[in-house]
Amino acid sequence: MKVAVIGVGCTEFGELWDKSFRSIFLEAGIEALNDCGLEGKEIGAIYVGNMSGGKFIDQEHIAALIADHAGLAEFGIPAVRVENADASGGSAFRQAYMAVASGMHEVVIAAGIEKVTDSVDPMGILSTSVDQEWERFVGANLPALYAIIARLYMHKFGTTEEDLARIAVKNHKNAVHNPKAQFRKEIKIEDVLSSEFVAEPLKVLDCAPLSDGASAVILANENTARKLCDTPVFIEACTQASDYLALQCRRDLLTMRAVSKASRDAYRIAKIDPEQIGVAEVHDSFTIAELLAYEDLGFAKKGEGAKLIREGEVEIGGKIPINPSGGLKACGHAVGATGIRQIVELVLQLRGEAGKRQVDAEKALALNVGGTGATAVVTILSR
Amino acid sequence: MVPRFWRKIKYRYDVVGSHCENCGSHYYPKREICPRCRRRGKLRDERFPDEGIILSYTVVNGKIIAMIGLNNGAKTLAEVCADKVEIGMKVKKAFRRYGEDGEAGIIYYGTKFVPSG
Numbered sequence: 001m002k003v004a005v006i007g008v009g010c011t012e013f014g015e016l017w018d019k020s021f022r023s024i025f026l027e028a029g030i031e032a033l034n035d036c037g038l039e040g041k042e043i044g045a046i047y048v049g050n051m052s053g054g055k056f057i058d059q060e061h062i063a064a065l066i067a068d069h070a071g072l073a074e075f076g077i078p079a080v081r082v083e084n085a086d087a088s089g090g091s092a093f094r095q096a097y098m099a100v101a102s103g104m105h106e107v108v109i110a111a112g113i114e115k116v117t118d119s120v121d122p123m124g125i126l127s128t129s130v131d132q133e134w135e136r137f138v139g140a141n142l143p144a145l146y147a148i149i150a151r152l153y154m155h156k157f158g159t160t161e162e163d164l165a166r167i168a169v170k171n172h173k174n175a176v177h178n179p180k181a182q183f184r185k186e187i188k189i190e191d192v193l194s195s196e197f198v199a200e201p202l203k204v205l206d207c208a209p210l211s212d213g214a215s216a217v218i219l220a221n222e223n224t225a226r227k228l229c230d231t232p233v234f235i236e237a238c239t240q241a242s243d244y245l246a247l248q249c250r251r252d253l254l255t256m257r258a259v260s261k262a263s264r265d266a267y268r269i270a271k272i273d274p275e276q277i278g279v280a281e282v283h284d285s286f287t288i289a290e291l292l293a294y295e296d297l298g299f300a301k302k303g304e305g306a307k308l309i310r311e312g313e314v315e316i317g318g319k320i321p322i323n324p325s326g327g328l329k330a331c332g333h334a335v336g337a338t339g340i341r342q343i344v345e346l347v348l349q350l351r352g353e354a355g356k357r358q359v360d361a362e363k364a365l366a367l368n369v370g371g372t373g374a375t376a377v378v379t380i381l382s383r
Numbered sequence: 384m385v386p387r388f389w390r391k392i393k394y395r396y397d398v399v400g401s402h403c404e405n406c407g408s409h410y411y412p413k414r415e416i417c418p419r420c421r422r423r424g425k426l427r428d429e430r431f432p433d434e435g436i437i438l439s440y441t442v443v444n445g446k447i448i449a450m451i452g453l454n455n456g457a458k459t460l461a462e463v464c465a466d467k468v469e470i471g472m473k474v475k476k477a478f479r480r481y482g483e484d485g486e487a488g489i490i491y492y493g494t495k496f497v498p499s500g
């Protein structure tokens with residue numbers, strides 16, 4: 001059964017000091033319902049991506065909390081929280097997709113939310129996505145592991161810190177035109193290179209921020225979608241793959257096997273080649289992660305990803321624009337909300353509603369990654 | 384946290400991992416199932432080699448954390464005690480302190496690596 005996205009909503013991403021976990025969820029959900037003219041009680045089920053309500057705000061059982069505050073507990077609508085580190089949003093989207101594709105539900109909502117600024121050590125909490133006993137124990141956090149990948153990549157392929165910096169510069173440039181973005185401000189290569197080291201060779205401006213934010217999308221089967229919506233965006237494929245959790249267990253540190261597996265499966269199901277993708281939102285939690293994504297998604301050969309950024313191919317107007325929203329780097333990374341936020345951006349792009357950051361594309365791809373790549377979710381959308 | 388640490392002591396202190404007698408692979412940390420052989424796998428605990436090389440590294444919070452390629456092909460992540468390191472540098476394991484649970488808590492020991500010349 002074909003499944004479409006018919007409504008999208010997203011809060012601004014950033015340090016939302018004046019807003020609570022409860023309020024940002026509602027903001028995104030109501031925007032998505034209004035977008036497709038639904039009241040809410042038509043929803044068959046709620047899937048919420050959230051990495052760590054327990055650690056960030058000391059609240060578990062958040063799916064029920066959300067159903068309650070959305071007024072949907074009144075109708076008994078089932079809600080479930082999906083956790084896959086920062087791939088929670090993408091994973092929730094996939095669960096929602098399967099619920100409709102299977103015929104179980106006609107209309108469902110997939111949402112993502114994270115409130116990080118109410119906690120003392122957000123990076124420490126994000127780093128619970130890596131192996132606690134064999135990686136965190138020896139002093140490695142999430143940036144340290146990506147730094148180890150980056151150092152090896154540069155050593156093997158001759159890519160430079162400047163190449164990585166270009167990725168951050170490009171994403172900041174795109175975010176200027178995104179009203180929901182955390183950093184709507186251009187930066188220069190020198191700004192990145194002169195920012196402080198977080199984990200050598202990665203610097204502050206190689207890293208996505210940790211943000212508050214929520215996002216929501218409404219999915220429906222084809223019949224319902226055509227009734228409710230003039231501009232349904234269809235899900236051509238939504239795949240997920242796993243890799244070894246700890247880096248040390250992987251044969252090749254420079255390939256995210258979960259990304260290449262999930263994307264190969266997605267291309268096969270959607271019956272397309274990577275060249276046919278007109279726009280992509282990828283998981284640039286660190287600049288090196290975006291570079292690996294170029295290759296593991298099949299946009300460049302292994303070791304040649306930097307060419308795409310040097311030659312402007314991944315800019316808006318290039319051959320394959322990547323992260324027109326500003327990506328995690330500049331739009332912000334609200335952990336569990338990110339995977340859904342990527343879908344929101346691509347739906348706007350395919351509808352032609354992306355304003356000054358509009359890209360001309362018929363097919364779009366989203367890549368949401370958990371931790372250092374042990375989970376990857378790939379979604380292909382089309383007009 | 385004490386039992387959680389205590390259970391791993393043997394594997395941390397001596398770098399004991401798994402060797403599959405069916406396919407010859409070495410795994411660190413120890414595994415219960417050989418991912419290659421599945422049901423045909425024969426995993427045994429084995430003390431891993433003392434020496435390896437630095438495959439990659441970072442400096443974070445003032446410490447050098449490196450991916451070490453052990454001489455049997457397995458990899459391990461560990462702190463390296465040295466002023467400066469580089470990719471390809473030879474290292475050997477050393478028993479060292481990693482941290483402690485506050486002033487009155489237990490001390491966490493484990494394996495770090497030092498340059499082996």
